[in-house]
Amino acid sequence: MNNLLKPMQIGPRTAVNRIAINAMEASDALPNGDPSEATYKRYEGYFKGGAGIVVLEAITPQYEHIARANQLSIKEHNVPALKKFVAHLKSLNPDTLIFFQITHSGEISSNRCSTRIRVTEEPLPGYEDAELVREDVIDGVIQDYINGAKLAYEVGADGVDLKLCHGYLGCQILRPYNKDNWKYGGAWENRRQFAVNIYDGVRKAVPDENFIIGSKISVYEGFPGGVGTAGPDSACMDLTETIDLLKTLEEHGCQYIIQSAGSPSHTLDLAHPDIRTPDYAYIHFYFQKVCREALSKNVPVIGSACSIFRDGRKEFYAVKPEKNSFAFWGNKNIEDGIVDAYAIGRQAFADPYLPKKMKEGREKEIKWCTLCDHCVELLIRQDYNVGCCTYDKKYAMLYKDANEKRGVITQKHT
Amino acid sequence: MARFITDACVNCGTCIKWCLQEAIHEGESHMEINPDECVDCRVCEEHCPVGAIENNEKI
Numbered sequence: 001m002n003n004l005l006k007p008m009q010i011g012p013r014t015a016v017n018r019i020a021i022n023a024m025e026a027s028d029a030l031p032n033g034d035p036s037e038a039t040y041k042r043y044e045g046y047f048k049g050g051a052g053i054v055v056l057e058a059i060t061p062q063y064e065h066i067a068r069a070n071q072l073s074i075k076e077h078n079v080p081a082l083k084k085f086v087a088h089l090k091s092l093n094p095d096t097l098i099f100f101q102i103t104h105s106g107e108i109s110s111n112r113c114s115t116r117i118r119v120t121e122e123p124l125p126g127y128e129d130a131e132l133v134r135e136d137v138i139d140g141v142i143q144d145y146i147n148g149a150k151l152a153y154e155v156g157a158d159g160v161d162l163k164l165c166h167g168y169l170g171c172q173i174l175r176p177y178n179k180d181n182w183k184y185g186g187a188w189e190n191r192r193q194f195a196v197n198i199y200d201g202v203r204k205a206v207p208d209e210n211f212i213i214g215s216k217i218s219v220y221e222g223f224p225g226g227v228g229t230a231g232p233d234s235a236c237m238d239l240t241e242t243i244d245l246l247k248t249l250e251e252h253g254c255q256y257i258i259q260s261a262g263s264p265s266h267t268l269d270l271a272h273p274d275i276r277t278p279d280y281a282y283i284h285f286y287f288q289k290v291c292r293e294a295l296s297k298n299v300p301v302i303g304s305a306c307s308i309f310r311d312g313r314k315e316f317y318a319v320k321p322e323k324n325s326f327a328f329w330g331n332k333n334i335e336d337g338i339v340d341a342y343a344i345g346r347q348a349f350a351d352p353y354l355p356k357k358m359k360e361g362r363e364k365e366i367k368w369c370t371l372c373d374h375c376v377e378l379l380i381r382q383d384y385n386v387g388c389c390t391y392d393k394k395y396a397m398l399y400k401d402a403n404e405k406r407g408v409i410t411q412k413h414t
Numbered sequence: 415m416a417r418f419i420t421d422a423c424v425n426c427g428t429c430i431k432w433c434l435q436e437a438i439h440e441g442e443s444h445m446e447i448n449p450d451e452c453v454d455c456r457v458c459e460e461h462c463p464v465g466a467i468e469n470n471e472k473i
Contacts (some may be wrong), residue, residue, distance in 0.1 A: 022444070040471070241427065246471075358448045368460065370455060370456035370457055370460050371451075371456070372454065372456050375454060389434075389453070389455060389461075390434070390455040390456070390457045391434075391457070392434075393434050396432075396434035396435060399453060400435065400453060403453070
């Protein structure tokens with residue numbers, strides 16, 4: 001049996017297989033942040049498709065600073081709808097675990113539907129319009145994360161992903177570019193304290209080990225001063241702080257890590273290797289290994305950036321297709337102790353039934369992501385519903401509509 | 415539009431079935447892609463059983 005199909009322990013819980021669904025923001029919540037019919041449809045697919053873990057996309061505990069219009073929210077008024085949503089998904093498949101990814105978008109909030117905040121006197125180039133904030137606001141953000149996690153527990157989620165990746169606020173505070181001397185800035189110990197306070201607060205608010213706590217992290221953001229660089233003006237990779245972050249999170253109750261890299265707003269290809277840069281996916285293997293070696297064996301590492309591999313039949317060189325598929329690398333990298341599981345994003349849009357089809361030996365029926373990245377283009381627009389534009393007519397038409405009304409995207413970032 | 419259908423096409427119609435943009439039609443000798451309708455999603459290339467769809471995208 002392929003290692004991807006074997007069960008995996010996360011804290012006291014068990015994922016039935018090692019295929020997770022990455023948090024892919026689809027901008028299709030109702031105006032009050034509740035799940036819509038379109039949200040239901042997507043997540044029903046993930047649950048019926050038999051994934052071991054589903055990470056509910058970037059759900060926000062506040063609505064002033066959000067990355068996309070129609071973002072899901074987790075506030076008191078959302079509790080009844082989220083309770084119903086989780087119960088419905090569990091009725092379809094009680095075995096799949098659902099973790100809510102709690103987020104704050106910080107400086108990369110959409111300045112069309114919300115406002116941006118930043119944590120450095122000198123703004124990151126491109127984010128001059130963000131308002132400078134300090135601990136009086138950030139302590140409130142930490143409390144928002146804690147409140148969000150508490151509500152996630154209340155509505156029946158199996159855990160939370162306390163988002164620390166992809167250029168969102170968690171990354172903005174962790175990165176060396178957060179260089180001013182303030183409560184959560186300057187020295188590394190100050191910057192990591194943001195994450196520590198969230199973890200400690202969440203576990204105190206939800207003292208139940210069955211409620212899983214973890215994070216998606218960007219091991220290396222790939223631009224000067226980003227996470228995993230040697231300093232605020234350096235692009236040189238130095239993973240000392242990333243490794244310390246992993247160890248520190250584990251000390252404070254982290255039960256799993258989803259590995260990523262890059263930031264879709266700044267270094268998109270590093271986060272989502274595309275058809276012109278497929279080889280970047282191999283760099284992620286190294287990042288997965290770094291995470292695996294930094295953490296105890298009982299804290300699983302879930303890798304990402306693997307939609308590019310598909311069935312092996314795409315633009316890679318110097319490798320045989322049969323030794324370059326998602327199934328091949330998943331099996332091998334788990335066997336070799338590099339990673340414990342993989343999460344799919346774009347591929348999950350293309351075919352949420354991939355885990356079930358793999359389990360039933362129906363690999364030939366899998367609709368492979370064609371790597372057109374049209375879903376990513378809709379994501380970049382920040383206010384269009386997002387889904388697979390290749391296999392789902394609704395999103396294919398939305399993609400065409402977006403190009404006709406606003407022109408073709410020429411820059412691959414928000 | 416960066417994709418085109420070559421003479422290797424056997425007119426099986428698989429590409430027409432998969433194309434959500436209805437950008438493919440029967441031509442004089444083989445299937446053809448309407449460049450005004452095609453959004454380059456690559457689904458035709460993905461499912462063509464004879465590999466008749468090629469890419470003329472600039473590197």
